[in-house]
Amino acid sequence: MTQTVALTGNTAVALAMQQIEPDVVAAYPITPSTEIMQSFATYIANGEVDSELVLAESEHSALSACVGAAAAGGRVMTATSSQGLALMWEVLYIAAGLRLPIVISVANRALSAPLNIHGDHSDMMGARDSGCIQLYAETAQEAYDNTLQAVRIAEHPEVRLPVLSGMDGFIISHSIERMVVEDREAVRGFVGPYVPHHPLLDLAHPVSYGPLALPDTYMEHRRQLVEAMRRAERVIEAVGTEFGARFGRTYGLTEAYRLEDAEFGLIALSSAAGTCRVAADELRARGMRVGVLRPRVLRPFPHARLRDALGHLRAIAVLDRADSPGGFGAPVFTEVRSALYGLPSPPLVIGRVFGLGGRDLLVEHVTEVAEALEKALETGEPPEPVDYLAVRE
Amino acid sequence: MVNPEPLGWRRIPEGALILEPGNAVQYLTGGWRTFRPVLDRERCTDCLICWIFCPDSAIQVKGGRLLGFDLEHCKGCGICAAVCPPSARAIAMVEESAFQDRAEP
Numbered sequence: 075m076t077q078t079v080a081l082t083g084n085t086a087v088a089l090a091m092q093q094i095e096p097d098v099v100a101a102y103p104i105t106p107s108t109e110i111m112q113s114f115a116t117y118i119a120n121g122e123v124d125s126e127l128v129l130a131e132s133e134h135s136a137l138s139a140c141v142g143a144a145a146a147g148g149r150v151m152t153a154t155s156s157q158g159l160a161l162m163w164e165v166l167y168i169a170a171g172l173r174l175p176i177v178i179s180v181a182n183r184a185l186s187a188p189l190n191i192h193g194d195h196s197d198m199m200g201a202r203d204s205g206c207i208q209l210y211a212e213t214a215q216e217a218y219d220n221t222l223q224a225v226r227i228a229e230h231p232e233v234r235l236p237v238l239s240g241m242d243g244f245i246i247s248h249s250i251e252r253m254v255v256e257d258r259e260a261v262r263g264f265v266g267p268y269v270p271h272h273p274l275l276d277l278a279h280p281v282s283y284g285p286l287a288l289p290d291t292y293m294e295h296r297r298q299l300v301e302a303m304r305r306a307e308r309v310i311e312a313v314g315t316e317f318g319a320r321f322g323r324t325y326g327l328t329e330a331y332r333l334e335d336a337e338f339g340l341i342a343l344s345s346a347a348g349t350c351r352v353a354a355d356e357l358r359a360r361g362m363r364v365g366v367l368r369p370r371v372l373r374p375f376p377h378a379r380l381r382d383a384l385g386h387l388r389a390i391a392v393l394d395r396a397d398s399p400g401g402f403g404a405p406v407f408t409e410v411r412s413a414l415y416g417l418p419s420p421p422l423v424i425g426r427v428f429g430l431g432g433r434d435l436l437v438e439h440v441t442e443v444a445e446a447l448e449k450a451l452e453t454g455e456p457p458e459p460v461d462y463l464a465v466r467e
Numbered sequence: 468m469v470n471p472e473p474l475g476w477r478r479i480p481e482g483a484l485i486l487e488p489g490n491a492v493q494y495l496t497g498g499w500r501t502f503r504p505v506l507d508r509e510r511c512t513d514c515l516i517c518w519i520f521c522p523d524s525a526i527q528v529k530g531g532r533l534l535g536f537d538l539e540h541c542k543g544c545g546i547c548a549a550v551c552p553p554s555a556r557a558i559a560m561v562e563e564s565a566f567q568d569r570a571e572p
Contacts, residue, residue, distance in 0.1 A: 173482035234481065272484055282485035290473055295483045297476040 075257050076321075083214040083246035086253060087153065087179045087239075088113030090221035092123050093261040096177075097148035097268075100128035100139035104158035105191045106243040107181035111153055133158040137165040137178075144174035145283045147273025149225070152176065155243060156183035159197045163204070169236045170205025170299065172283055173271075175228030176236040178206070179221060181247035182344070182395075184431040192432020193242040195343065195396040198372075199405050205299050206236040207306055208373040210343040212329075214251040216370075217241040219323055222256075225265050226313045232305040234271060242345045242395075244432060256321055264320055303374045310371055327376035329368040330383055332358070336365030338447055339390040339421070341410055343369060346393055346428070346435050353440035364444055369406070377413035384414060389422040389447040393440070393463070395429045403460040422450065428463035439463045492540070496523065500543030502560040504536050511557035517547035 081089065088110045091099065101111045117123040126143075130136035133154050144150040154162060159180055169176050184194035198208055207227060211217040217239070224237040241247055256264075272281045287295055311326055318324025331351050333339065338357075340350040347368035354364040367383055369376065384390060392411070394404030402408065407425030414420040426443050429435045443463065450457045473479070480486050513533050518526040525541035527534040536547075548558040 171483065271481070272486065280488050282488075283482070285483060285485055287483050291479065291483075294474065294476040294479045298479060298481065301476070302481075 076260075077255050078252065079255055080250050080252055081214060081218075081255070082109065082248050082250050083211075083217045083241045084109035084181065084248065085113050086214045086218040086251075086255070087221050087241070088117070089255055090218045090261075091151055091179075092117045093256070093258045094149070094151070094222065094225055094265055095123050095262075096125050096151045098126045098128065098140070098143035098150045099152060100130050100136045100143065100150070101152045101154070102130050102133045102136045102158060104133070104155045106183055106193075106247045107153045107155040107158070107179065109247070110179055110181070114153075133161040134165060137162040137169065137176075140176045141165060141169050141172065141174060144169070144176050145172065145273070146275045147270035149229070149268040150174075150176045151179070153179040153181075155181045156185055156191070156197045159201060159238075160185060163201060166201050166204040166206055166236065168284070171295065173234040173299070173302070174236060175225075175234050177221065177224045177228055178236060178238050179217075180238050180240045181243045182210075182240045183243035190431040191243070193245045193345075193395070194430055194432060195240070195394070196430075198238055198240050199396040199398075201238060202373060202405060205303065206238045206373065207233070207303070207310075207371070209237060209239045209371055210369070211239070211241040211246065212345055212347050212368060212370075213253070214241070214246055214249070215253040215323070216325075217246060218253065218255065219317065219321070219325065222261055222264060223310075223313045223317055223325065227306065227310055229268060230306075230309045230313070231271070233302055233309050235299070235302055235306065240344070245345045254321075254323075260320070264317065307371075307374045307376060310374075325370060327369070327371050327379050328383060329370060331366040331368075333365030333367060333383055333387075335363055337363045337388045338365070338444055339384055339387045340364060340366045340393065340440060340444065341369070341384075341390060341406065342366075342393040343372065343395065343406060346395060349435050349437055350393070350440050353437045353444065356437065357441055357444050362444065362448055372406070372409075375409050375413070377409075380410060380413045381417065384410075384421065385417050387421040389451055390414075390424070391443045391447055392423060392425045393435070393443070394425060394427050397427045397430065407460065422447065422456065424457055425460045426463045427461075433464060435463070495539045496542050497539045500538075500541060500563055502543045502545060503538070503563050503566060504541065504543070504545070504547050505559045505561050506533065506535055507557045507559065510555050512552075512555050514552060514555070516550050516552065517558065520546050520550045522546065
């Protein structure tokens with residue numbers, strides 16, 4: 075039965091895993107995602123889940139165990155954060171290259187040094203080009219819903235790629251939220267049985283995983299992976315639509331707010347989008363027509379969807395909770411600006427890095443950026459294209 | 468000794484899996500060779516230690532008798548010559564450029 079409950083983002087994801095009941099979960103604990111595995115281990119200890127839990131000695135080993143289990147033919151999940159995801163890094167590429175549909179839940183956190191355990195997208199941005207699909211949840215509800223959808227997206231025959239399913243560390247992972255959880259049988263019905271593709275344990279049809287591919291074949295394999303990533307766009311939308319039909323919460327590649335008649339746009343991933351919507355409402359009350367776009371998916375990057383949604387705007391501020399030191403702007407900024415380049419009269423696009431290491435994004439920070447855009451259009455003087463929010467000089 | 472044109476990305480097996488067991492024979496690696504093993508049949512005692520050690524299964528044997536080398540797959544590593552017992556020394560590694568029919572990479 076559908077229930078309204080109060081859960082943290084972490085326990086919501088753990089409940090989703092309990093309902094999915096993957097064949098194998100291999101993990102190593104790290105803040106702020108520890109509670110996911112702690113809760114999931116409790117489900118196992120209580121006999122509520124029959125999954126095989128592998129307690130690895132590191133995240134590198136945890137994801138390696140996931141790769142082995144997935145190649146063997148199991149439905150496989152894990153969870154991590156920050157340094158843990160960084161330690162999984164080389165195995166992420168292997169999981170993607172072998173086309174193994176592993177679901178990796180990530181409570182997004184900053185990377186050391188200096189040591190910091192708080193919300194920041196630098197961990198998943200570091201895995202941006204690994205070939206894993208990347209979902210960013212705004213709320214605990216969405217983190218739960220994305221976990222269920224991630225299984226379907228990852229395992230879809232047109233896709234077969236790992237999914238990194240992120241939520242903001244602490245801001246979402248540790249905040250208790252009023253949310254809806256679905257009936258376990260309904261979840262099982264949505265997720266469906268897993269039909270592995272060329273499992274190693276199918277002894278009647280032997281295959282080899284992980285051979286050498288020299289310069290004469292490597293590039294074809296990578297090109298093929300790119301195509302799977304492109305097809306994932308349609309699959310993510312279809313799965314989000316089906317999820318909506320079943321459970322009443324529909325998801326797409328992006329989420330737009332008051333954009334139709336807007337002149338100015340604010341773009342942010344994850345929980346910061348809510349702050350942007352409040353700022354947009356405040357600015358509209360003052361007569362400034364502001365809308366918000368939250369990309370829910372960073373890989374595959376929904377560039378065509380962004381062009382359609384943003385092309386009519388006059389100016390856009392992209393807010394990144396991660397940076398690319400020495401680059402011309404942070405990851406979401408560069409991607410958005412690149413997507414809009416080539417439009418007949420593209421909007422002015424600026425990038426602002428905010429909230430590194432879990433620093434709060436306040437509504438006034440967002441309104442300040444929007445007002446800078448407005449002033450730039452009035453005066454004709456372009457603002458700093460790439461800058462930082464709320465950092466002390 | 469040239470490999471056939473490999474498949475394009477639309478048809479190449481997903482995840483770089485090998486779906487057909489034993490298909491390494493279709494992939495010719497003789498062109499990797501810098502040194503070619505040359506057998507002195509008169510010195511060879513057919514002990515077949517080279518056959519045991521060859522990492523490319525390139526030692527050709529019939530009826531317990533060493534016939535020669537599969538030069539389409541031999542990479543010229545020289546292990547056969549190295550493991551050939553000192554009392555026999557039946558295999559010499561000769562630079563590939565010395566041969567008229569040398570393998571093209």
